[in-house]
Amino acid sequence: MLKKKIIFLLGPTAIGKSAIAIKLAKKIKAEIISCDSMQVYRGMDILTSKVDSAQRKKIRHHLLDVIAPSQEYNVAKYRRDALLICNELFLKGKIPFFVGGTGLYYSIIIDGLFPKVSKDRSIRAKLNKALQLKGSRYLYKKLARVDAQAAKKIHPHDSRRIIRALEVYLKTGKPISVLQKSRVGLGDEYEINIFGLNLNRELLYKKIDQRVDKMFKLGLVNEVKRLVKYRLSKTAAQAIGIRELGGYFNGEYALEEARRLIQRNSRHYAKRQCSWFKNDKRIMWININKTQTSAQIALKLWKKLS
RNA sequence: GCCGAGAUAGCUCAGUGGUAGAGCGCGGCCCUGAAAAGGCCGGCGUGGGGGGUCCGAUUCCCUCUCUCGGCA
Numbered sequence: 001m002l003k004k005k006i007i008f009l010l011g012p013t014a015i016g017k018s019a020i021a022i023k024l025a026k027k028i029k030a031e032i033i034s035c036d037s038m039q040v041y042r043g044m045d046i047l048t049s050k051v052d053s054a055q056r057k058k059i060r061h062h063l064l065d066v067i068a069p070s071q072e073y074n075v076a077k078y079r080r081d082a083l084l085i086c087n088e089l090f091l092k093g094k095i096p097f098f099v100g101g102t103g104l105y106y107s108i109i110i111d112g113l114f115p116k117v118s119k120d121r122s123i124r125a126k127l128n129k130a131l132q133l134k135g136s137r138y139l140y141k142k143l144a145r146v147d148a149q150a151a152k153k154i155h156p157h158d159s160r161r162i163i164r165a166l167e168v169y170l171k172t173g174k175p176i177s178v179l180q181k182s183r184v185g186l187g188d189e190y191e192i193n194i195f196g197l198n199l200n201r202e203l204l205y206k207k208i209d210q211r212v213d214k215m216f217k218l219g220l221v222n223e224v225k226r227l228v229k230y231r232l233s234k235t236a237a238q239a240i241g242i243r244e245l246g247g248y249f250n251g252e253y254a255l256e257e258a259r260r261l262i263q264r265n266s267r268h269y270a271k272r273q274c275s276w277f278k279n280d281k282r283i284m285w286i287n288i289n290k291t292q293t294s295a296q297i298a299l300k301l302w303k304k305l306s
Numbered sequence: 307g308c309c310g311a312g313a314u315a316g317c318u319c320a321g322u323g324g325u326a327g328a329g330c331g332c333g334g335c336c337c338u339g340a341a342a343a344g345g346c347c348g349g350c351g352u353g354g355g356g357g358g359u360c361c362g363a364u365u366c367c368c369u370c371u372c373u374c375g376g377c378a
Contacts, residue, residue, distance in 0.1 A: 013342075038342055048342080076339045104341050111338085119339055153336090158345040161337080168339095180338055201333095233340095240342045264331085269342050275335060 003191040004090055007305070008035070008098045008106055010277055011197030012270035014208045016294055018051045020197070021099040023298035025059040028097075028305065031089055033082055034063040035100025035109070038239045040078070041069045046215050046223045047241045069227055069236040076118065079108050103276035110192060110282075112183035117168045117176075127163045136162060147175035195301055196283040201274075203290060205267050212263045221245065221255070240265045 007030065011017050025032055034040070038048045042065045050064055062085045067073055082105075086096045098106060131139055136159040143162050144151035146169050154161045168176040186192060199207070224245045232242065241262050248258040277283060286300060 036342085037340090072340075074339045075341075079339090102341065104337070104339095104343095108338070113338060117339075155336080155345055158336090160340070160344050164339075176338085183338070235340055235343085238340070238343050242342095266342080271333085272335095272337095273342090276337075276341095279335095 003189065005191045005193065005305075006086070006096050006098070006186065008110075008192070008194040009100075009197070009301075010035075010103075010106060010194065010283065011101060012199075012204060012273040012277075013101055013266060014049075014211045014270070015197045015199050015204060015288065016207075016297075017099050017101070017197060018049075018055070019294035020297050020301070021097065022051070022055055022059045023295050024301050025097050027298070027302050028095055029093070030095035030097035031060045031062060033085055033096055033098050034061060035082075035098045035102055035106050036063075037073070037078070037102045037105060038236075039064050039100075040066050040073050041236050041239075042067065043069055043223070043227055044236070044239060046218045046220045047227075047239055049211065049215070069232050070230055072233040072235045074119075074235065075104055075108050076113060078105050079113055082109055101273050103273060106194075107280075110185050110187070110194075112185035114176075114179040114181075114183050117172055117179065120167055120171055123167050123170050124163065127166055131159050131163065139163065139166060142166060143169075147177050149177035150175060153177070192282070193305060194280070194283045195304075196277050196280075196285050197288055197297075198285050199288045204270060208266045208270060209263045212259065212266060215241075215262075216259060225249070240269060 007024075007028075009017055009021050009024070021032055024030070036048065038044060039050050040063055041048075044050075051061060056064075063078070063081060066081065082098070089096045098109065100106065127139065137156055139159065139162045140151065140154075140156040143154070143165050147165060150165045154165065156162075165176040168174070168179065172179070220241065224241060228242065228246065228249070237243070244258045244261040244265065247253055247261075248255050284304060286297060288297060
């Protein structure tokens, strides 16, 4: 029996994924599932460069605007939501087409998430308090005693991962390093095609800077002003642009400085994305050069699929 | 033309008679319930050119070039 097909299109921010994805989706009866940790929030349109409604009419997009920015969202919720949509699409005879740049999210879809150890507010509160009082080294030593393997992988300064590992241990009595081995991915069941878009670093940075300029022209400042009037969830508040414009709103620096910071932080982010994708050997790479249109690139991808 | 200040990393600059640092920038990497987050690593340099003093000069002296400011 023929395996069902799932497609991924990955790449750093501003490289042009969305336009290419829509063109490809039209050729193959696919619907797009956003693979982006920030585009799930309503009201963060300019900030996250979401595709507009005209484009969404061409091809249905999922997991955009699914929660309020006051709500928290995370990998586990994403996985649950995305897999649900995947199944719906299969029933409709459509191909699920994941498009985005959040490395953790796509890998969780493909490779799975170890089960059922959700975040625990009270345990985290305690651990965070210990972190403040005694520092990350104290927690790190604690972790090393119960889960040497995890400790080996985590840097002593990486307090977030130390806390999560301890949280899992305290909740289940099992080391996270053991649980992590029990992930169930999509691997064997489906035919998975992963495409990655690649662009020379200098050009990518230029595109990022230009995109940020465009965001300002489209009204980024007002959008963020509107957003921060309400309390943003911890996760939504992480979007690049919130903190940077916050400093401007507080009078810490001029608007131009906020722009500079947004551009720089976006470049750093893109670099981290590249580094994440680089060593996934399953990715089929497509090099972009500036003369190609998104239609041409979509055609190239389409040929590789058939 | 004269006077003064300066010329050190991609940028802004610090410092020292024993071949150099800081911030920013940049590069590399890690990643399993906060991931646009968080963490780690890396100085990336013919110290403006030439000459002199000295065991030794980026540091002291001379000279040239250039830049900036002031006076003409």
